Amino acid sequence: MIRLESLSYRYAETPTTVLRQISLTIPKGQLVGVVGPSGAGKTTLAQVMSGFIPHVFGGEVTGAVTVAGRSVRNTPLPLLVSDIGLVSQNPFNQLSGAKFSVAEELAFGLENLGVPRGEMVSRVDETLRRLRIAHLAERSPYQLSGGQQQLVAIGSMMVMRPGVLVLDEPTSQLDPAGSGLVFDALGELRERGVTVVLIEHKLEQLAEVADRILALVDGELRMDGPPSTVLAADELADWGIGRTRFTAAAVAAATHWPCGRPLPVTLAEAAAGFAEGAP
Numbered sequence: 412m413i414r415l416e417s418l419s420y421r422y423a424e425t426p427t428t429v430l431r432q433i434s435l436t437i438p439k440g441q442l443v444g445v446v447g448p449s450g451a452g453k454t455t456l457a458q459v460m461s462g463f464i465p466h467v468f469g470g471e472v473t474g475a476v477t478v479a480g481r482s483v484r485n486t487p488l489p490l491l492v493s494d495i496g497l498v499s500q501n502p503f504n505q506l507s508g509a510k511f512s513v514a515e516e517l518a519f520g521l522e523n524l525g526v527p528r529g530e531m532v533s534r535v536d537e538t539l540r541r542l543r544i545a546h547l548a549e550r551s552p553y554q555l556s557g558g559q560q561q562l563v564a565i566g567s568m569m570v571m572r573p574g575v576l577v578l579d580e581p582t583s584q585l586d587p588a589g590s591g592l593v594f595d596a597l598g599e600l601r602e603r604g605v606t607v608v609l610i611e612h613k614l615e616q617l618a619e620v621a622d623r624i625l626a627l628v629d630g631e632l633r634m635d636g637p638p639s640t641v642l643a644a645d646e647l648a649d650w651g652i653g654r655t656r657f658t659a660a661a662v663a664a665a666t667h668w669p670c671g672r673p674l675p676v677t678l679a680e681a682a683a684g685f686a687e688g689a690p
Protein backbone atom coordinates (compact mmCIF):
# COMPACT_ATOMS: atom_id res chain seq x y z
CA MET A 412 0.00 0.00 0.00
CA ILE A 413 1.19 3.50 -0.80
CA ARG A 414 -0.28 6.61 0.79
CA LEU A 415 0.60 10.23 0.03
CA GLU A 416 -0.96 12.95 2.14
CA SER A 417 -0.66 16.53 0.87
CA LEU A 418 2.78 15.71 -0.48
CA SER A 419 4.77 18.65 -1.82
CA TYR A 420 8.41 18.64 -2.85
CA ARG A 421 11.13 21.07 -3.88
CA TYR A 422 14.64 19.98 -4.94
CA ALA A 423 17.49 21.44 -2.90
CA GLU A 424 18.67 24.87 -3.99
CA THR A 425 15.83 25.38 -6.48
CA PRO A 426 12.86 27.70 -5.91
CA THR A 427 10.21 25.68 -7.79
CA THR A 428 7.86 23.27 -6.08
CA VAL A 429 7.85 20.28 -8.47
CA LEU A 430 5.17 18.22 -6.70
CA ARG A 431 2.19 20.08 -5.28
CA GLN A 432 -0.21 18.87 -2.62
CA ILE A 433 -0.57 15.33 -3.91
CA SER A 434 -2.88 13.05 -1.95
CA LEU A 435 -3.65 9.49 -2.98
CA THR A 436 -3.87 5.94 -1.66
CA ILE A 437 -2.85 2.93 -3.71
CA PRO A 438 -4.08 -0.33 -2.19
CA LYS A 439 -1.99 -3.52 -2.22
CA GLY A 440 -2.14 -5.33 -5.53
CA GLN A 441 -3.27 -2.39 -7.64
CA LEU A 442 -1.51 -1.63 -10.92
CA VAL A 443 -1.47 2.13 -11.36
CA GLY A 444 -0.34 3.91 -14.52
CA VAL A 445 1.15 7.40 -14.31
CA VAL A 446 0.94 9.67 -17.34
CA GLY A 447 2.09 13.24 -17.81
CA PRO A 448 4.08 15.46 -20.15
CA SER A 449 7.84 15.83 -19.91
CA GLY A 450 8.81 17.75 -16.78
CA ALA A 451 5.47 17.04 -15.04
CA GLY A 452 7.23 15.44 -12.06
CA LYS A 453 6.74 11.74 -12.83
CA THR A 454 10.33 10.69 -12.06
CA THR A 455 10.29 12.85 -8.95
CA LEU A 456 7.09 11.10 -7.82
CA ALA A 457 8.74 7.70 -8.41
CA GLN A 458 11.67 8.79 -6.25
CA VAL A 459 9.33 9.94 -3.50
CA MET A 460 7.46 6.64 -3.52
CA SER A 461 10.67 4.63 -3.34
CA GLY A 462 12.37 6.72 -0.63
CA PHE A 463 15.24 8.11 -2.73
CA ILE A 464 13.59 11.43 -1.89
CA PRO A 465 14.41 12.53 0.76
CA HIS A 466 17.08 9.94 1.69
CA VAL A 467 19.36 10.50 -1.32
CA PHE A 468 18.22 13.74 -2.94
CA GLY A 469 17.40 15.87 0.06
CA GLY A 470 15.33 18.93 -0.76
CA GLU A 471 12.19 19.96 1.06
CA VAL A 472 9.34 17.51 1.56
CA THR A 473 6.08 18.53 3.21
CA GLY A 474 3.18 16.18 3.88
CA ALA A 475 3.50 12.46 4.53
CA VAL A 476 4.44 9.36 2.53
CA THR A 477 3.73 5.87 3.80
CA VAL A 478 4.74 2.76 1.86
CA ALA A 479 3.95 -0.76 3.09
CA GLY A 480 3.02 0.65 6.49
CA ARG A 481 6.30 2.53 6.96
CA SER A 482 6.81 6.26 7.02
CA VAL A 483 9.30 6.83 4.22
CA ARG A 484 10.86 9.79 6.01
CA ASN A 485 11.45 7.89 9.26
CA THR A 486 12.64 4.61 7.77
CA PRO A 487 16.28 4.12 6.72
CA LEU A 488 16.71 3.53 2.96
CA PRO A 489 18.14 -0.03 3.27
CA LEU A 490 15.01 -1.09 5.13
CA LEU A 491 12.75 0.58 2.55
CA VAL A 492 14.45 -0.97 -0.46
CA SER A 493 13.93 -4.44 0.95
CA ASP A 494 10.25 -4.05 0.05
CA ILE A 495 10.18 -1.37 -2.66
CA GLY A 496 11.87 -1.79 -6.01
CA LEU A 497 12.52 1.18 -8.29
CA VAL A 498 13.38 0.62 -11.94
CA SER A 499 14.86 3.94 -12.93
CA GLN A 500 14.38 5.79 -16.19
CA ASN A 501 17.96 5.20 -17.31
CA PRO A 502 18.74 1.45 -17.09
CA PHE A 503 22.48 2.09 -17.34
CA ASN A 504 22.41 3.87 -13.96
CA GLN A 505 20.71 0.88 -12.46
CA LEU A 506 23.54 -1.58 -13.18
CA SER A 507 25.59 -2.42 -10.12
CA GLY A 508 28.95 -1.87 -11.84
CA ALA A 509 30.25 -4.79 -9.80
CA LYS A 510 29.24 -7.75 -11.97
CA PHE A 511 30.57 -9.20 -15.20
CA SER A 512 27.55 -11.14 -16.42
CA VAL A 513 23.81 -10.61 -16.65
CA ALA A 514 23.16 -13.67 -14.44
CA GLU A 515 25.49 -12.29 -11.74
CA GLU A 516 23.88 -8.88 -12.08
CA LEU A 517 20.45 -10.40 -11.41
CA ALA A 518 21.84 -12.32 -8.41
CA PHE A 519 23.53 -9.23 -6.94
CA GLY A 520 20.63 -7.97 -4.80
CA LEU A 521 19.82 -11.49 -3.60
CA GLU A 522 23.45 -12.03 -2.53
CA ASN A 523 23.26 -8.86 -0.47
CA LEU A 524 20.13 -10.17 1.22
CA GLY A 525 21.85 -13.48 1.97
CA VAL A 526 19.35 -15.57 -0.02
CA PRO A 527 20.52 -19.24 -0.09
CA ARG A 528 22.36 -20.26 -3.26
CA GLY A 529 19.77 -22.79 -4.50
CA GLU A 530 16.94 -20.32 -4.27
CA MET A 531 19.08 -17.60 -5.81
CA VAL A 532 19.80 -19.74 -8.88
CA SER A 533 16.17 -20.72 -9.34
CA ARG A 534 14.91 -17.13 -9.00
CA VAL A 535 17.52 -15.85 -11.46
CA ASP A 536 16.67 -18.60 -13.96
CA GLU A 537 12.96 -17.90 -13.66
CA THR A 538 13.52 -14.17 -14.25
CA LEU A 539 15.82 -14.78 -17.23
CA ARG A 540 13.17 -17.03 -18.78
CA ARG A 541 10.26 -14.74 -17.94
CA LEU A 542 11.91 -11.79 -19.72
CA ARG A 543 13.27 -14.00 -22.54
CA ILE A 544 16.86 -12.99 -21.85
CA ALA A 545 18.27 -16.43 -20.95
CA HIS A 546 20.53 -16.20 -24.03
CA LEU A 547 22.16 -13.10 -22.50
CA ALA A 548 22.93 -14.73 -19.12
CA GLU A 549 26.71 -14.89 -19.64
CA ARG A 550 27.04 -11.58 -21.52
CA SER A 551 28.46 -8.45 -19.92
CA PRO A 552 25.67 -6.08 -18.83
CA TYR A 553 27.72 -3.30 -20.43
CA GLN A 554 27.72 -4.89 -23.89
CA LEU A 555 23.97 -4.95 -24.34
CA SER A 556 21.62 -2.74 -26.32
CA GLY A 557 19.61 -0.12 -24.42
CA GLY A 558 16.51 -2.31 -24.66
CA GLN A 559 18.37 -5.37 -23.35
CA GLN A 560 19.77 -3.31 -20.47
CA GLN A 561 16.24 -2.18 -19.73
CA LEU A 562 15.09 -5.82 -19.43
CA VAL A 563 18.05 -6.58 -17.13
CA ALA A 564 17.19 -3.57 -14.95
CA ILE A 565 13.56 -4.72 -14.71
CA GLY A 566 14.71 -8.29 -13.99
CA SER A 567 17.08 -7.14 -11.25
CA MET A 568 14.08 -5.69 -9.39
CA MET A 569 11.60 -8.49 -10.20
CA VAL A 570 14.03 -11.11 -8.88
CA MET A 571 13.92 -9.42 -5.45
CA ARG A 572 10.13 -9.95 -5.25
CA PRO A 573 9.37 -6.61 -3.62
CA GLY A 574 5.83 -5.91 -2.39
CA VAL A 575 5.86 -2.59 -4.26
CA LEU A 576 7.44 -2.08 -7.67
CA VAL A 577 7.81 1.39 -9.20
CA LEU A 578 8.90 1.53 -12.84
CA ASP A 579 9.91 4.74 -14.59
CA GLU A 580 9.29 4.39 -18.33
CA PRO A 581 10.56 0.80 -18.36
CA THR A 582 9.69 0.13 -22.01
CA SER A 583 11.02 3.35 -23.57
CA GLN A 584 13.78 1.53 -25.47
CA LEU A 585 11.94 -1.71 -26.15
CA ASP A 586 10.34 -2.92 -29.37
CA PRO A 587 6.66 -3.96 -29.30
CA ALA A 588 7.53 -7.59 -28.46
CA GLY A 589 9.79 -6.55 -25.57
CA SER A 590 7.20 -4.08 -24.28
CA GLY A 591 4.54 -6.78 -24.46
CA LEU A 592 6.69 -9.08 -22.31
CA VAL A 593 7.10 -6.36 -19.70
CA PHE A 594 3.38 -5.52 -19.61
CA ASP A 595 2.49 -9.24 -19.31
CA ALA A 596 5.02 -9.74 -16.50
CA LEU A 597 3.64 -6.72 -14.62
CA GLY A 598 0.08 -8.03 -15.02
CA GLU A 599 1.22 -11.33 -13.47
CA LEU A 600 2.91 -9.55 -10.56
CA ARG A 601 -0.33 -7.72 -9.84
CA GLU A 602 -2.16 -11.09 -9.78
CA ARG A 603 0.35 -12.18 -7.12
CA GLY A 604 -0.55 -9.15 -4.98
CA VAL A 605 2.38 -6.90 -5.89
CA THR A 606 1.54 -3.18 -5.97
CA VAL A 607 2.81 -1.74 -9.25
CA VAL A 608 3.27 1.92 -10.19
CA LEU A 609 4.07 2.26 -13.87
CA ILE A 610 5.14 5.54 -15.49
CA GLU A 611 4.47 4.97 -19.16
CA HIS A 612 3.75 6.76 -22.43
CA LYS A 613 2.29 3.74 -24.23
CA LEU A 614 -1.34 4.58 -23.56
CA GLU A 615 -2.90 1.64 -25.44
CA GLN A 616 -0.99 -0.90 -23.35
CA LEU A 617 -1.66 1.03 -20.16
CA ALA A 618 -5.38 0.99 -20.93
CA GLU A 619 -5.25 -2.82 -21.16
CA VAL A 620 -3.22 -3.51 -18.04
CA ALA A 621 -3.82 -0.69 -15.51
CA ASP A 622 -6.51 -0.65 -12.82
CA ARG A 623 -6.19 3.07 -12.48
CA ILE A 624 -4.47 6.04 -14.13
CA LEU A 625 -2.97 9.13 -12.51
CA ALA A 626 -2.49 12.19 -14.72
CA LEU A 627 0.30 14.39 -13.42
CA VAL A 628 0.66 17.87 -14.94
CA ASP A 629 2.93 20.61 -13.67
CA GLY A 630 3.45 18.76 -10.39
CA GLU A 631 -0.29 18.45 -9.72
CA LEU A 632 -2.46 15.35 -9.72
CA ARG A 633 -5.04 16.52 -12.25
CA MET A 634 -6.93 13.25 -12.72
CA ASP A 635 -7.14 9.96 -10.85
CA GLY A 636 -9.53 7.26 -12.01
CA PRO A 637 -10.11 4.18 -14.16
CA PRO A 638 -8.37 4.07 -17.58
CA SER A 639 -11.72 4.25 -19.40
CA THR A 640 -12.40 7.65 -17.80
CA VAL A 641 -8.96 9.25 -17.55
CA LEU A 642 -7.56 8.15 -20.91
CA ALA A 643 -10.73 9.20 -22.75
CA ALA A 644 -10.71 12.70 -21.21
CA ASP A 645 -10.48 15.63 -23.64
CA GLU A 646 -8.00 17.43 -21.41
CA LEU A 647 -5.30 14.82 -22.05
CA ALA A 648 -4.56 16.20 -25.51
CA ASP A 649 -4.37 19.78 -24.14
CA TRP A 650 -1.91 18.63 -21.47
CA GLY A 651 0.37 17.10 -24.10
CA ILE A 652 -0.29 13.54 -22.98
CA GLY A 653 -2.06 12.57 -26.20
CA ARG A 654 -4.71 9.91 -26.71
CA THR A 655 -4.85 6.22 -27.47
CA ARG A 656 -5.21 5.55 -31.18
CA PHE A 657 -8.63 4.04 -30.42
CA THR A 658 -9.82 7.27 -28.82
CA ALA A 659 -8.32 9.25 -31.70
CA ALA A 660 -10.13 7.04 -34.24
CA ALA A 661 -13.49 7.57 -32.53
CA VAL A 662 -12.92 11.33 -32.34
CA ALA A 663 -11.93 11.40 -36.03
CA ALA A 664 -14.99 9.34 -36.96
CA ALA A 665 -17.14 12.09 -35.37
CA THR A 666 -20.77 11.38 -36.22
CA HIS A 667 -20.01 7.74 -37.02
CA TRP A 668 -19.25 7.12 -33.36
CA PRO A 669 -22.53 6.19 -31.64
CA CYS A 670 -24.08 9.20 -29.95
CA GLY A 671 -23.72 9.15 -26.17
CA ARG A 672 -21.32 6.19 -26.13
CA PRO A 673 -18.14 6.90 -24.09
CA LEU A 674 -15.00 7.27 -26.19
CA PRO A 675 -13.01 4.00 -26.39
CA VAL A 676 -9.53 3.48 -24.92
CA THR A 677 -9.07 -0.18 -25.89
CA LEU A 678 -9.39 -2.09 -29.16
CA ALA A 679 -12.37 -4.03 -27.78
CA GLU A 680 -14.24 -0.85 -26.85
CA ALA A 681 -13.49 0.70 -30.25
CA ALA A 682 -14.60 -2.41 -32.13
CA ALA A 683 -17.86 -2.61 -30.15
CA GLY A 684 -18.65 1.07 -30.75
CA PHE A 685 -17.90 0.99 -34.48
CA ALA A 686 -19.96 -2.21 -34.83
CA GLU A 687 -22.90 -0.47 -33.18
CA GLY A 688 -22.45 2.63 -35.34
CA ALA A 689 -22.20 0.66 -38.61
CA PRO A 690 -25.19 1.18 -40.91
Ligand SMILES: Nc1ncnc2c1ncn2[C@@H]1O[C@H](COP(=O)(O)OP(=O)(O)OP(=O)(O)O)[C@@H](O)[C@H]1O
Nearest residue numbers: 422423425429447448449450451452453454455456
Ligand atom coordinates in the same frame (compact mmCIF):
# COMPACT_ATOMS: atom_id res chain seq x y z
N1 LIG B 1 17.90 16.90 -9.42
C1 LIG B 1 17.09 17.93 -9.73
N2 LIG B 1 17.34 19.16 -9.22
C2 LIG B 1 16.51 20.21 -9.51
N3 LIG B 1 15.41 20.12 -10.29
C3 LIG B 1 15.13 18.92 -10.81
C4 LIG B 1 15.95 17.76 -10.57
N4 LIG B 1 15.41 16.71 -11.23
C5 LIG B 1 14.31 17.19 -11.85
N5 LIG B 1 14.13 18.50 -11.62
C6 LIG B 1 13.02 19.34 -12.11
O1 LIG B 1 11.80 18.85 -11.59
C7 LIG B 1 10.76 18.90 -12.57
C8 LIG B 1 10.16 17.53 -12.76
O2 LIG B 1 11.15 16.67 -13.31
P1 LIG B 1 10.90 15.12 -13.51
O3 LIG B 1 12.18 14.53 -13.98
O4 LIG B 1 10.29 14.54 -12.30
O5 LIG B 1 9.80 15.12 -14.70
P2 LIG B 1 9.26 13.90 -15.57
O6 LIG B 1 7.78 14.02 -15.58
O7 LIG B 1 9.83 12.63 -15.10
O8 LIG B 1 9.80 14.25 -17.05
P3 LIG B 1 10.26 13.26 -18.25
O9 LIG B 1 8.97 12.79 -18.92
O10 LIG B 1 11.03 14.14 -19.15
O11 LIG B 1 11.04 12.13 -17.68
C9 LIG B 1 11.40 19.47 -13.83
O12 LIG B 1 11.09 20.84 -13.89
C10 LIG B 1 12.89 19.26 -13.62
O13 LIG B 1 13.62 20.27 -14.25
Ligand SMILES: [Mg+2]
Nearest residue numbers: 453454455500
Ligand atom coordinates in the same frame (compact mmCIF):
# COMPACT_ATOMS: atom_id res chain seq x y z
MG1 LIG C 1 11.03 11.19 -15.96
